[in-house]
Amino acid sequence: MALLRFGADAMPSAIESSEGYWASVWRRLRRDKVAMIAGAVVLALILMAVFAPYIVPADPFSGRMLRRLRPIGTEGYPLGSDELGRDMLSRLIYGARMSLLMGVTPVIIAFGLGSTLGIVAGYLGGWFNTIAMRTIDIFYAFPSVLLAVALSGALGAGLTNALVSLSVVFIPPIARVAESVTTQVRNRDYVEAARASGAPGFTIVRVHVLGNVLGPIFVYATSLISVSMILASGLSFLGLGVRPPEPEWGLMLNTLRTAIYTQPWVAALPGAMIFITSISFNLLSDGLRSAMDVKQ
Amino acid sequence: MSEPLVQVRGLTVSFMGGPSPIRAVNGVDLELRAGETYALLGESGSGKSVTLRALMRLNPEKKTRVEGSIRVDGQDVMALNRKQLQQFRGKTLSMVFQEPALALDPVYTLGQQIAEAVAIHEGVSHAEGRKRALELFERVRIPSPERRLDAYPHEMSGGMRQRAMIALALSCRPQVLLADEPTTALDATVQIQILLLLRELQRELGLAVIFVTHDIGVAVEVADRIAVMYAGRIVETGAVRDIIRNPSHPYTIGLLRSRAHGALQKGARLETIPGSPPDLANLPAGCPFAPRCRYAIDQCQTVTPEPVAVRDGQIVRCLRVGELEAV
Amino acid sequence: MSAAAPLDRGGPAQPLLTVRGLVKHFAVKGSLFGAKAMVRAVDGVDFEILKGETLGVVGESGCGKSTTARLLMHLIEPDAGTLIFDGETVGDGGLTMREFRRQVQMVFQDSYASLNPRLTVEASIAFGPQVHGVQARQAVDRAHGLLDRVGLDPSRFAGRYPHELSGGQRQRVNIARALALQPRLLILDEAVSALDKSVEAQVLNLLLDLKEEFGLTYLFISHDLNVVRFMSDRVAVMYLGKMAEIGPAGAVFDKAAHPYSAALTRSMPSMDPDHRTEEAPIAGDPPNPINPPTGCRFHTRCTFAESVCSTRVPALDPVGPEGGPSHLAACLMHEPGSGHSKAEAS
Incomplete structure (x- = not known):
């Protein structure tokens, strides 16, 4: 059985080969202007986070109390300064690091654990499915914000604990989606046909189930990135996530809230970044969803 | 002769x-007189259902380009505004669908749905509408109609639902009934009951019926005339007898010969039409059937055949029809 | 085909598959406090499939013909029943399920749903042999050979995905996939029903050719009586989870012994514009398989029904001397001493 290989590369001598699945997804995605723009924004944000130390105009950690809360467009402070006189532009660029980390990491962890749980429950069905899904329903009963806050609070403040609690929050919804997609695929005739060929369950899952469920689960998971960012911002806002002086958009929103009457535009900037990032991730996952629909 | 009811x-x-x-319909001419039943026969993608929907302007307006003229009962269908269209649908023309389970509203009882339709279209009270609904249920032979009026669609069997759907379609006394594969989803013993019911209603109410189907046997049971469609065109039309006994278009001939039936020798092979229907987004030039036609000549690849009358009322679109008749 | 065909153990007289007492009831959710309702989808079905024949199965929705197919493949677990494949009991220390499944394969109605959209045609066909230990390279070679055999040029079609094929082409792929394990019995569950008529004829011819070439046996399930008659040597008629009649195709269609078979045959459109059907052979819809009628399940729609029919369950017995021992029907009119006025007194 170890010799079984089913990738396109394992199939010799396909003379007139059609474009692969991912090639066709890419072709359709390229035609979707909205998704491509959103993708470009996401890429720009990632590059900004990676190269933050090289592109910031000023030190995001040191400020001058004399130059607090300058408006947008002040000389030397293109986007103004915060309540401690630090350069907003530099802090927003640096903030992308933490914010993206807090947005993406929990989703990746939850994707791994949640989809494993959901796929196994969905494929096996029966009592395992019942136990797994009812347990998940218990978590579902709590609003996600409350759950994240409660877990973070119980684990104690700090970055790692915030990441852990956010991961836990996202496992139930991902497992649910994974379970329902897998249950659908499991009842397709091609899975029945594979069972009728005498293939063992593990082989069927690997060859016939995974390829058809991971895509939809992945798309759903990407849509959670924005939720995760907003929740992470919320945790930071409550003092449970990132600690000052580390720049993180949610935390910045928190510390600037007192300035909302004096410098409303500056105070709104971190919120705008959260908004732009989450909407870009959402539009990108929407585009992916329709591009992955084979029947077009 | 007077003007046809549908032109x-x-x-x-x-x-x-x-x-x-996607060129679903490519130049369809048809005429239907009052009290006549016309079957549009074709395979998937032949344009039969799209033609039917065009008569009622049911194709999604934004994504569809419709050209040509449609006149029903003296009205220019293409020129109707929204208000007129509402009156037109149901009152002049009404439709029975393949899947009554999808066409009926699941949250209202059948009696409510019919009474509502009557009340809106004829401006009468709901009580009046319900009386009408009861009459209609008796007319379509639903057993214990009084009780069934208060049933929800999901509480009825497939055959009863289709009867109810027909009752709903007849609720505003239409002149023309459009039927889109109304028996395809039904079991054989139920299908024949519905076909007989449609025939009876057509006779008693003097309805004109356009019946879309992929099954020649069904068309023979209900229709006076048959139009055979292929790739968005009517390739042959004529009286049922002529189409069955003297099919003249190679596609019709092929369809009839490829039918499995009891008289065939055990182990014999069916005569087949090779290949599969064309891609409507990429139709070939000339006759669209030419790539599959055993009688095709070079000219068929370039010239679109015009309709030719081979017999009284039997019209065929085929360049070689004269020669083939002689065979 | 390189490998030798599986052994014919019991000789030609041994039925290829014997089915005894097959039962499957599905629980459906009743009302909150009510008792659980049972759909008696297949309720005690016996039949044999002889070597080299095509056994047609007809019946209306809810008669259990598709459930029977899935039970035979053990895609759903039967509640009761025995399968004997060429003299060997399936399971219980006899033939293993895995070996049985290699010898019995199935083609489904929906040609698109039965192919993995993410696998190329050749990968789908090669999957089965690989599962049974054939090397990838040889499995692909076999797939190419089969594609060629079902009329699809492997150089053009092997690397394609299901959505790039027409319905008829996909069904050819499904047939090739079923044949890849070199089965002896092929179950065709409405395999041509979704195809256009002009394509259906091509696939039916292909099935006849393949049967001759590979010495196959078919279980051919369809709602289309014309097609079943054309394909089958013997025909089984099912009604609400029970076998109503089984016998040679000609006898069942022309000299039906069960009133239901007769009504089904006469419900087919006449194809003669001068002799259209004037009266429906039977009224009403098939009853719901939840709580089916007592006694003979057809008595609610049967024109010959008498009071005994609602209490006594008819046995599937030979119709009588003129029908021969191979023509069986479950009707009290053919059961001597049943109490029905048309039955002989015993």
Whole structure:
């Protein structure tokens, strides 16, 4: 059985080969202007986070109390300064690091654990499915914000604990989606046909189930990135996530809230970044969803 | 003779939105007189259902380009405004669908749905509408109609639902009934009951019926005339007897010969039409059937055949029809 | 085909598959406090499939013909029943399920749903042999050979995905996939029903050719009586989870012994514009398989029904001397001493 290989590369001598699945997804995605723009924004944000130390105009950690809360467009402070006189532009660029980390990491962890749980429950069905899904329903009963806050609070403040609690929050919804997609695929005739060929369950899952469920689960998971960012911002806002002086958009929103009457535009900037990032991730996952629909 | 009840001239329907337009209907002419039953026969993608929907302007307006003229009962269907269209649908023309479970509203009882339709269209009270609904249920032979009026669609069997759907379609006394594969989803013993019911209603109410089907046997049971469609065109039309006994278009001939039936020798092979129907987004030039036709000549690849009358009322679109008749 | 065909153990007289007492009831959710309702989808079905024949199965929705197919493949677990494949009991220390499944394969109605959209045609066909230990390279070679055999040029079609094929082409792929394990019995569950008529004829011819070439046996399930008659040597008629009649195709269609078979045959459109059907052979819809009628399940729609029919369950017995021992029907009119006025007194 170890010799079984089913990738396109394992199939010799396909003379007139059609474009692969991912090639066709890419072709359709390229035609979707909205998704491509959103993708470009996401890429720009990632590059900004990676190269933050090289592109910031000023030190995001040191400020001058004399130059607090300058408006947008002040000389030397293109986007103004915060309540401690630090350069907003530099802090927003640096903030992308933490914010993206807090947005993406929990989703990746939850994707791994949640989809494993959901796929196994969905494929096996029966009592395992019942136990797994009812347990998940218990978590579902709590609003996600409350759950994240409660877990973070119980684990104690700090970055790692915030990441852990956010991961836990996202496992139930991902497992649910994974379970329902897998249950659908499991009842397709091609899975029945594979069972009728005498293939063992593990082989069927690997060859016939995974390829058809991971895509939809992945798309759903990407849509959670924005939720995760907003929740992470919320945790930071409550003092449970990132600690000052580390720049993180949610935390910045928190510390600037007192300035909302004096410098409303500056105070709104971190919120705008959260908004732009989450909407870009959402539009990108929407585009992916329709591009992955084979029947077009 | 008076003007036909339904007159369609040069109807073309294309669906836009894809990389290239899908040419579903490519020049359909048809005429239907009062009290006549006409079957549109064709395979999937032949344009039979799209033609039917075009008569009622049911194709999604934004994505569809419709050309040609459609006149029903003296009205220009293409020129109707929204208000007139509402009156037109149901009152002049009404439709029975393949899947009554999808066409009926699941949250209202059948009696409510019919009474509502009658009340809106004829401006009468709901009580009046319900009386009408009861009459209709008796007319379509639903057993214990009084009780069934208060049933929800899901509480009825497939055959009863289709009867109820027909009752709903008849609720505003239409002149023309459009039937889109109304028996395809039904079991054989139920299908024949519905076909007989439609025939009876057509006779008693003097309805004109356009019946879309993929099954020649069904068409023979209900229709006076048959139009055979292929790739968005009517390739042959004529009286049922002529189509069955003297089919003249190679496609019709092929369809009839490829039918499995009891008289065949055990182990014999069916005569087949090779290949599969053309891609409507990429129709070949000339006769669309030419690539599959055993009688095709070079000219068929380039010239679109015009309708030719081979017999009284039997019209065929085939370049070689004269020669083939002689065979 | 390189490998030798599986052994014919019991000789030609041994039925290829014997089915005894097959039962499957599905629980459906009743009302909150009510008792659980049972759909008696297949309720005690016996039949044999002889070597080299095509056994047609007809019946209306809810008669259990598709459930029977899935039970035979053990895609759903039967509640009761025995399968004997060429003299060997399936399971219980006899033939293993895995070996049985290699010898019995199935083609489904929906050609698109039965192919993995993410696998190329050749990968789908090669999957089965690989599962049974054939090397990838040889499995692909076999797939190419089969594609060629079902009329699809492997150089053009092997690397394609299901959505790039027409319905008829996909069904050819499904047939090739079923044949890839070199089965002896092929179950065709409405395999041509979704195809256009002009394509259906091509696939039916292909099935006849393949049967001759590979010495196959078919279980051919369809709602289309014309097609079943054309394909089958013997025909089984099912009604609400029970076998109503089984016998040679000609006898069942022309000299039906069960009133239901007769009504089904006469419900087919006449194809003669001068002799259209004037009266429906039977009224009403098939009853719901939840709580089916007592006694003979057809008595609610049967024109010959008498009071005994609602209490006594008819046995599937030979119709009588003129029908021969191979023509069986479950009707009290053919059961001597049943109490029905048309039955002989015993």
